[in-house]
Structure formats: structure tokens, C-alpha cells
Amino acid sequence: MQESFIETQAQLTDFIHEVGDSPWLAVDTEFIRERTYHPRLCLVQVANDRIATAIDPLALEDLTPLRDLLLDPGIEKVFHAARQDQEIFLNEWGALPSPVFDSQPAAALLGYGDQVGYGKLIQQVLKVELAKDHSRTDWSRRPLDKAQLRYALDDVIYLGQAYQKMKQALEKQGRLEWLKPEFETLTTETTYSLNPMDMWKKVKGRQHLKGAKLAVLQAIAAWREEQALARNLPRRWIIKDDVLLEIARRAPLNAQDLEKIRGVDGKFVRHNAAALTQRIQDALEIPRDQWPKDKFRANRPTPEQEAVLDVLSAALRLVAREAGLSPQAIASRKDLAALLNGEEKSPLRQGWRAQVAGKPLLELLQGKRRIELANGKLSLTRQ
Template sequence: MSETGSIIPFARKQTNRWRCFVMLVATFCQQKLTMQENHIQTEAQLLEFCNLIRNSEWLALDTEFVREKTYYPQFCLLQISNGALAATIDPIQIEDLSSLLEILYDTNIVKVFHSGRQDLEIFYNLWGKVPTPLFDTQLAASLLGLGDQVGYGNLVELVLSHTLEKGHSRTDWSRRPLDDAQLRYALDDVIYLGDLYVELKRRLQEQRREHWLQDDFDQLANPLTYDPDPKDAWKRIKGRQRLKGVQLAVLQSLTAWREQVAQQSNRPKRWILKDEVLADLAKHQPNTTEQMEKIRGLEPGTIRKQGDALLKLIAEAKGLPKGLWPVDKKRAAKLTTQQEAMTDLLFCALRLLAEQNQITPAAITSRKELEALVSGERDLELMHGWRRVIAGNALVQILDGTLWPVYEQGQIRLDPHGS
């Protein structure tokens, strides 16, 4: 065959590939151009839209809200798409959303979110339950090795090669009217979310990982995720690591009180008492309002209005028997030199396991969890769901001495025989 003859088939193949690429891009663009978009502001419009999406296989969902001046997020806008239809729904102007709720809580329709915890909190707070079944594209991206806690815009660009406009990320969504640019920004959050869902689901199925995320999705759907016990609020206080013993009992009591006051008044927790003030009150445990005045950041008005209640809470907590004092289980115990070395070994094994599964180590677990594993803890995120399958079991086997890292011919492998 001549040199020229050998080039022609290659050129044709490249031309065909280019045509396929152009057709795919054209199809994608045409879908975006022909998608029916709506801004829904009345109950009649909502009912008509719901009738059109009632039999959807999946719905991409996003919310816009504000919570700078409230404890509970103020629901301002819902975006929804099924791939053919997309809409922004205004809950501020529509009083009755019952026609929509029937669809949102239909268990035959998959509800798709990106980093959906705050969106789902809104549904739970308003209607007492979370819509299921769920799919979260951020969690799926992590499992597919596309990044840890990757943002929506970055994921759209990475997977769909489309750059989203970012100019309205700080919009006050409670103000009306919303302009066209704001609505365009909001709609894009679900139009491309649907495309992400389809592609990420395909990749998960291709890698036979479509069921690995079920534990994570179940946790997202768990009501306790959105309705935690006020007695557990102390675990999220900055500065608690400096406290111990009865100080933690005082912190628990004061923080539970703040949580309940914030909920009842629907005001931000920091408006009631800041974290650092709670920590200082727990540390110094004042007995009088005069002593309270020495706490930095504790406003005179708060002392005047709430001082007696705070002093009573402190006194009651100090009187608790030692057996009722809370324990900060997340406080890392000091490891021995041998335990530090074992943690290093586990981290090396984690990197190997992550590479084998094309996932970053941080998506599986943290060094802090590895330290806890070495210390004997087993109720860890690492030991649940897909993380246990990919790495947790193997790391425990290394700890138990039934699996050994072996270095051979420039490669590391984990060997049950150590040879």
C-alpha cells in the first residue's frame, strides 16, 4: 500500500470522529435551546407545571434561601428540572404548594441534589420529612475520583465542559422582583444538574459502584440529620477542646439552652450567645452577675435579661454527678510512638487502596480517623458503606496482622501471606 493510501483511512476516521463530536455538541446545545423554561408565581401555574412533570423518572432540585437573620433558613426559591422542562417556583408568592409536595415526596421519582444537605433541611423544617429516594452529585463525584467536596460549578466544568456564570452567588433571594439574570442563574443550577446526574450515574454503573453510595444517601434522608438533640450541640462549639470534666457539663447545659432559645425565637445562635462566650462561661463558671461582667463579649443587656437564667444553668451543671458529665470522644488521645508509626503505615496503605480505586485518600477517610482506628475505635465513617469495602476492612486486617504491605520489584501490594 502506498504512503498516501495509508493516510486516507486515518484521515477519514478523524473526520468521522470530528463529525460525531460536532453532532454531540449540537444535540446538547439544541436540548438547552428547546428546553421549556418557566417562572412560576401562582398556584394555577404550579398545578399546570406539576401535571407535566408528574411521571418524571428523576427531578433535579435546588433551593435559594437566606438565613443571616434567622435560625431556620428562609425558603425563597425552588428550581426544578426533569431534563425536558425546567422552572423556578416562588414560594414567597405561592401560599399553597400542596400540588408540588405530592410530586416531591413521590418515592417513584429520584430527587437529585448537589451537596443537598441544606436544601433538604428546608424540606424537613417545612414539611417534617425529607423527599426520597435521593441522589447527590457531590457524593457521587467523590466516589468517582472527581474531587473531594467539589463545588457545583467546578463539577459542571469538569464533566460537561460548561462554565457557569457566578455573578449572583451573593444575591438576596428574599427581595422581589427577581430579574432575568437572577432567574437565569437559578435555572442553570438544575438544568446542568440533571445532565450531571445522568453522566455520573452512567459512570457509577460502568464501574459497578451504583449501590455504594446508598449508606450516604440514607444518612442524608435521616431525620436526625436535621433535628439533632440540643444536648449534643456542645460538640460543635469552637473552643470546647480546651475544656474538660465539669466544664464540659456546663458547656453542654448552656449550649442546649442557647439552641432552644434560638429555635423558639428564630434568631441566629450567635445573636443569643457567641461560641467563645459559651466556652468562657463554661471555663470560668461565674457565681454572680458581677463575675459574669468579666467575661469578654458577654453584653450588659444579655446579663441584665438572661444573667439569672445562665447562673442557674451553671450551678445546676456543676452539681451533676461525675457520671453524667459528657465526654468529648472526638478529642484525640495522645498516641504512643508505636501507634504513631502504625498510623503512618495505615496512611501509606490508604494511599495505595485509594490509587487502586481511582479515588483520593481524603474522600475515604482522614488521618484523625486513622488515629482513632489505631486507638481501638470502630464506630467510624471509615467502617461504613463503600469506605469499609474499599479500605476499612483492609486497614483493620493490617492492624490485626492478617494483611501485610509487601514491597516487590518497585511496587507495593497488600498480601494476606506477607510474602
Template structure:
């Protein structure tokens, strides 16, 4: 499609059916979504852009009663869904249909394996892989407003037109380097339903400053955060519209058990006190009766011993060796913090899973177990297996 042409805009069931016939049999589908979330708990799905190597369309979920039969393609295990920074897009489909599309290919996750930066933006990815600099003219568009202008539709379509091109180039390079399979675990992790299920019991963990609280304060915060999560979901309102994070923290610290005490909590407006005051006080009482909550946090050493620092230096030498071997920046493969997590035995250490495990983590673990060592051979550092 020429960049000057308006992309196919689909707002009827007949148009969607025709498009699905055109792309039938596609091995992959580049996808992006436009949504709003400023005034809701759930993202408001406003536009879906899709592309294959032969077709592109902007599909209007606000005008269509159903996305069928496109959902058959989106959920087909035979079709790879290509996205960039996929989590928020996948969340929309999880909330709509109760399951996550799979399999996927996330170009942001794949980028570091090709020497590109971690957490690379879509614009930077397109510039690096295709040499094209995208416009940001409509980055603040209200995608819920209709009609959409031809310029807005072209801008939206660019998100999948160039994503499709970048994917084909990246996939070819990854296959040549035999690195595609290294991404399978990370892509698989991203389509697990639990990633998108907001558990009210763990809502307190997403509140900045929560770890400054202890004992009964934490118990109160957990109870209040769980209530807010359920209420926000039920009313489809942003969490902060009910009660802001900092107010929950103050409630946990002050632990008011009657309406008069609520008036001393900074930031708790009169309207919220009247509407939810009795509920909040009841939750505080329940949490206090339940007793203090103890966190099972691993103690982190305040200072490494000289031996530990030397071991970390040794591990970093292995990282540098493997990064050079695979033409990657060492910082993309592992930071010193990543090495510390592996050394400390953290279950979620980056180097214990995915492509980093394949490239260096497995060898580093063997080094820590004493199964591998380092030696200098002809002036070069080499890994060797102990006899």
C-alpha cells in the same frame, strides 16, 4: 432550554399544578434551594429550582401558600431527588414538613467514585463533567427580594439545568463501573431525621473550644448551650444574636452566680445582662449543683510505636493498590488519619462504612485480623488469604 431564555417562573397554584402535570412520571428530579439564614435560626426558604430531562422551573415559596402537589413528587419513594451538597437543602424540607425527602442522589458524595475531588463545589463539578464554567455574578443575591430579574432567574435555573445533565452522565458512568450501590449507605445516612434534629443537650459540642473545658466548666457550658439553643429556636433568631460562643465559654469558666459577677464576663453586653442575667445565673447554679461532667473520650496515643507506624504503612500499601485498581487517587480513598481511626477501632471511621468499606475497608479489617496478608509476586504487591 436555551441559556438565553428565561426559565419558567412559578408563583401561582395553577402554574405549579400545570408544571407537576408536565413532569409527572419522572424517575428523578434535580433540585436546589435558595435561602437566607443571616437573621434567623431556621433557614428562610426563598426559591426552589427543579428540573427533569424535559422541564425546568424556578418556584417561589414566598408567593405560594403551599407547594402541593409538588411535595408529592419530592416525597415520592419512586422519584430520586438529585442534589449537590444536599444537607442544607434537605434541612429546609425537614423543618417545613417534619420529614426528609428520599431517596436522594448527592453528586458531591458521588464525585470521588469517578475520580473527582472530595467536597467538590458545584461549579467545579460542572466544569469537570460538562466542560461548562458557570458565572458567579449573582452568588451574593438577596433571594428574598422581589421581583427577581430575568438574569437572577437564569442564574438560579443553571443550578439545576446543569445538575440534571451532570447527574445523568455520572449515573451512567457509575452504573458502568458497578459502583452505584456503593453509595446507598451514605445516601441513606443523609436522610435520617436525627441528622436534622438539633438536640439542645448536645449543642455544647458545636462550640469551638469546648474540649478545653473540664469538669464543672463543661457542666455549665452544656446547660447554657442547651438554653441558648431552645431560646434561639423559639424566637427564630441566630444563636449568636442571643449570646456568642466565646461568651458562653467565658461564662463556663467564670461561673457567675449573681448579677454583679456577670458584669465581669467579657463580651456580655448590658442589654443581655438585664434581659437574661437572672436566667444565666440560675443555669450556672443548677449546673454546679449537678456536679462535674466527665467526657468519655478515647485516649489518643501521643506517638505511634514503630510497629504501629509500620502497620499503617502496610495499610496504606493496600489503599494504593485498590485506588490504582479503581483509577482513583489514594487520598480520595483514605488518608493516613482514616487508617489510624480504623486501626484504633473508631466506630465512625470512614473505612468502616459506605463505598470505602466496599473498596478497601473490608480487606483492611481482614488484614488487621490476620486473615489476609501481602506478598510480592513477579515484582508486584498482592493481597492473599491465609490458609
């Protein structure tokens, strides 16, 4: 395997020329986002079956050749857990590499486990133990030493090798087509769009609020998101979750009351009180029928529904065993509840999950199937 570190435009041009006709490229990124809203791209690793390189975006003035390479529709881009990498490319270039292959959902279909980490996947597929020494590296610091570059290059060298084995196995099992809808979602821009008015759903502890106070939380969480985006700062640097919850609970309508809340200092009040209290006032005037509803509270199963979910969970284990998959790779209890509630967007009504598990589970709910115990063994049989 030919390896390199690219930090000049000439080196980048030569690399693009060498790999431009590849049918696939393994891709990974290193970034930091502790001090910013958007991830800061610090390194891009790319490999095929012959060449691997780490490209330094902090040293290069123009990444257009790399952009054109990764946006080439004739090259399949291989990632592990692609969402973060794709989000970075969309933010940097305003476009998404396509088509893609993501080894994480592929691993689930091959029985390697749900949401499996990269190191564990490589160990299972290639029997290679990867070093973990640099998982907390500050990739923005220069120069990078040999050990850091070794760690970064291994991320794409072994990913490419695993991809070739996994794709062959998926084709042999007739499951590669099952993944296409998931891969297409990763190349759709709306997948990465955030609606500020939905950010209250990410605030820990929101279940302790209800009614108008939940409307206040929705409004001020949206305000925080807008501020974080505009200033390119982490949300918690604008205001922490626990403080946000307390503001929603008290709903202060003036600067004096806002400043009485623990965690809110005078500087924050001087710069933000007017805008924040106006958002609170507007939220308190929202009609009752327009208050946000927390699905966690609204869709809490009844005791009878919990019993049905237990039955569905047992059936799911039977279906998973037959398919050679882990139940967790197919559906969570929350997904089963969505199926039970008739939600059209339930994962069990979409793609391969509908084919493998959704259809037989619906038939169980409709009385067309039953769980049968015979000779100490459970099975899901047709009526």
C-alpha cells in the same frame, strides 16, 4: 429546554401536570439564614430533561402541590450536597423527599474528588463553566432579574445532565449500589435532628476547657441552642462562642459576676441571668463520672499510634489508587484513628468504604497483609 418562573398557583399546577410522570427531577433551593435559626426558603428550582423552572415560595400561598411532587416515591430527586436542601424541606413540610441521588458523594466514587463543589463538578463532567456572579445574592429580595434566574436555573439544568452521565458511569462500574446507604441516610429524619446537649462539641476553643468547666460549657451551649430555636435567631445573636467559652471558664453564679464578663451587656443580664446561672449551678453539681469528655483530648494518639496511622495512611493511598479514587474520598486520618481504636461506627466499617478500604486495612492491622516495596513500587500484599 423549556424554562419558566412560577409565581402563581395556576402556573404551579400546570408545571406539576407537565412533570408529574418524570422518573427523576433535579432539585435545588436558594435560601438565606443570616438572620434566623432556620433557613428561609426563597426559591426552589426543579428540572427534568425537558423543562426547568424556578418556583417562588414567597409569592405562593400554597406549596402543597410542590410538596406532593417532591415527596412522590416514584420520582428520584437529584441534588448536589443534599443535606441543606433536605433540612429545609423537613423544616417546611415535616417530611423528606425520597428517594434521592446526591451528586457530591457520587462524584467521589467516580474520581472527581472528595466534597467537590457544584461548579467544579459540572466543569469536569460536562465541560461547562458556570457563572459565579450570584453566589452571594440575597434571594429574599424581589424582583429577581434575568441574570439571577439564569444562575438559579443553571443549577438544575446542568445537574440533571450530569446526573444522567454519572448514574450511567456508576452502573457500568458496579458502584451505584455502594451509594444506597448514604442516600438512605439523607432521607432519614434523625439525620437532621440536633440534641442541644451535644452543641458544646461545635464551640471553637472548647479544647482549652476540661473537667467541670466542660460540663458548664455543655449546659450553657444547650441553653443557647434552646433559645436560638425558640426565638428563630442565629446562635451567635444569642451569645457568641468566645463569650460562651469565657462564661464557662469563669462559671459565674450571680448576675453581678456574669455582667463583669466582656461581651455580656446589661440587657442580656436582665433577661437571662437567672436562667443561665441556674444552668451553671446545676452543671457544677454534676458528678465527676458524668462530665462530658472531649474526644479530641481523650483520643489523642500516642507516638506509637501515630506511627501506625502513618502506615495506615500509606496503605490507604495504595487501596485508593487501585480503586481509582482519591484517599480523601475514602477516609480522613480521623477515620483511620477510629478504625485503629476499634470503633464500630468508624466510616471504614460501613458501606462501600468497608468494602473498598476497611477490610484490607483491618487485615493489615491483623498481620494478614503487609506493605511491600519491590522495584521502587509499594503494594499491599497478602501474607
